[in-house]
Amino acid sequence: xxxxxxxxxxxxxxxxxxxxxxxxxxxxxxxxxxxxxxxxxxxxxxxxxxxxxxxxxxxxxxxxxxxxxxxxxxxxxxxxxxxxxxxxxxxxxxxxxxxxxxxxxxxxxxxxxxxxxxxxxxxxxxxxxxxxxxxxxxxxxxxxxxxxxxxxxxxxxxxxxxxxxxxxxxxxxxxxxxxxxxxxxxxxxxxxxxxxxxxxxxxxxxxxxxxxxxxxxxxxxxxxxxxxxxxxxxxxxxxxxxxxxxxxx
Amino acid sequence: xxxxxxxxxxxxxxxxxxxxxxxxxxxxxxxxxxxxxxxxxxxxxxxxxxxxxxxxxxxxxxxxxxxxxxxxxxxxxxxxxxxxxxxxxxxxxxxxxxxxxxxxxxxxxxxxxxxxxxxxxxxxxxxxxxxxxxxxxxxxxxxxxxxxxxxxxxxxxxxxxxxxxxxxxxxxxxxxxxxxxxxxxxxxxxxxxxxxxxxxxxxxxxxxxxxxxxxxxxxxxxxxxxxxxxx
Amino acid sequence: xxxxxxxxxxxxxxxxxxxxxxxxxxxxxxxxxxxxxxxxxxxxxxxxxxxxxxxxxxxxxx
Numbered sequence: 001x002x003x004x005x006x007x008x009x010x011x012x013x014x015x016x017x018x019x020x021x022x023x024x025x026x027x028x029x030x031x032x033x034x035x036x037x038x039x040x041x042x043x044x045x046x047x048x049x050x051x052x053x054x055x056x057x058x059x060x061x062x063x064x065x066x067x068x069x070x071x072x073x074x075x076x077x078x079x080x081x082x083x084x085x086x087x088x089x090x091x092x093x094x095x096x097x098x099x100x101x102x103x104x105x106x107x108x109x110x111x112x113x114x115x116x117x118x119x120x121x122x123x124x125x126x127x128x129x130x131x132x133x134x135x136x137x138x139x140x141x142x143x144x145x146x147x148x149x150x151x152x153x154x155x156x157x158x159x160x161x162x163x164x165x166x167x168x169x170x171x172x173x174x175x176x177x178x179x180x181x182x183x184x185x186x187x188x189x190x191x192x193x194x195x196x197x198x199x200x201x202x203x204x205x206x207x208x209x210x211x212x213x214x215x216x217x218x219x220x221x222x223x224x225x226x227x228x229x230x231x232x233x234x235x236x237x238x239x240x241x242x243x244x245x246x247x248x249x
Numbered sequence: 250x251x252x253x254x255x256x257x258x259x260x261x262x263x264x265x266x267x268x269x270x271x272x273x274x275x276x277x278x279x280x281x282x283x284x285x286x287x288x289x290x291x292x293x294x295x296x297x298x299x300x301x302x303x304x305x306x307x308x309x310x311x312x313x314x315x316x317x318x319x320x321x322x323x324x325x326x327x328x329x330x331x332x333x334x335x336x337x338x339x340x341x342x343x344x345x346x347x348x349x350x351x352x353x354x355x356x357x358x359x360x361x362x363x364x365x366x367x368x369x370x371x372x373x374x375x376x377x378x379x380x381x382x383x384x385x386x387x388x389x390x391x392x393x394x395x396x397x398x399x400x401x402x403x404x405x406x407x408x409x410x411x412x413x414x415x416x417x418x419x420x421x422x423x424x425x426x427x428x429x430x431x432x433x434x435x436x437x438x439x440x441x442x443x444x445x446x447x448x449x450x451x452x453x454x455x456x457x458x459x460x461x462x463x464x465x466x467x468x469x470x471x472x473x474x475x476x477x478x479x480x
Numbered sequence: 481x482x483x484x485x486x487x488x489x490x491x492x493x494x495x496x497x498x499x500x501x502x503x504x505x506x507x508x509x510x511x512x513x514x515x516x517x518x519x520x521x522x523x524x525x526x527x528x529x530x531x532x533x534x535x536x537x538x539x540x541x542x
Contacts, residue, residue, distance in 0.1 A: 176400075179393050180383075183383030184385070185379070189379060193380060196370075196401070199404065200404055203408065223414055227407065227410060227414075242317070245395070246392070246393065282486075286488055286490065287490035288492040291496035294497070294500050334507075337504075340503065341503050344496075344499055345499070348492050348495055348496045348499070349496070457508075460511055464511055464514060464515055467518045467522070468518060471518050474526065
């Protein structure tokens, strides 16, 4: 038997077929993506840095809105949608920024780039983690808001719209935060880049949620919902195609 | 810097003449509109600059894609030129729109689909310059710029479609029934001013982009000289 | 409800046109300035380059 060098590739328990060594070790797309998600989630659940920051920020923003707007009972229904989405947008920016800068600071990004996977795996992994963080924060903010303002937000259709909006926001946000993390101005630049481009998500989500909360006809909700889905599909596709160009060489 | 090619010199003169003629047509030749008075004349420049602004953004997105595919720096220079010139002209569009709105609808601004999308689009392209400014490596700058023009170019029309869903004070075309009527019932002379305005601004647009591309080449030459000398 | 006389909005019109020309003028002028500055930089750098070339080909070598 030929002496093979002791590299990771030769671990006997993982190597079933000596032929096409590379193919046997190239993890599947989904597995690799989930690995990244798992890494992010387990790192976060150890410290709760990110989620706690996003959460506290969100609650503070909602309190500020209480004083900024006269949220009396009548006005509340028409304004809830906007207040929620403004909060999610700002808290989302916090999360996106932090998530990417932590990768850079800890040198994880370089490690990920060296891994034998498609670059887009990194994109999907990060995007899903960012989405999960946003959803966790939203899951806490919604009941709190419900309680504080006596508005029933526990509706499946509303949650569905919030999910779709968060997907679009996280999709574009992950791509843009990858870019902004590599500039001189870093965190400051992300909202400037993100908000104009994510406008359709915010607008459509607000419009759809508003329609649901004020009991509008379904057709009024359907149109923004359709546009939201269109946006999600288009921008996830674009991000997937373009991520290679945006990650450090 | 290379000497100005003859074609560019001719284009310069053509642009100036076109602008002068367009101005004359808009200010003197076209009849005064009955309902709003003289302020309606800004419409001719408003549409001309809007057309050029939007054209430039589309061109920029295409140039961005071309750069990503070919990695040829000339596409990047073309893209920067298109965005810069368009940003300037689109700014003129927005302000002229506001100036027109004030006497016509008694407000400096309305949140109707076109104006709002225009403002957001303008912000996208200002963000574009801030993005480029924050990157030192020219190759990365070009790559990121290209990606952002693509994102911006696709999201802006979607923004427009979404805002159209929101209830507006005004009906759709250029936001007011008055304007709608004007567009439909433009007299022959008005149409002349209108179409010539579009033509004139297109000529000016091409002229300025050409100049800006030359400027970009000079910028690159200087950057390369700096690198060589500092070694 | 119809106005009998067309309102005099020429003030706005003049503001609009003046604004347009001013902005276009500023932009063209900024390109001219940038061009002039870059030309000057290029000249300076080229002469620096020439000096360095002279130094490195001075009789000190070999």
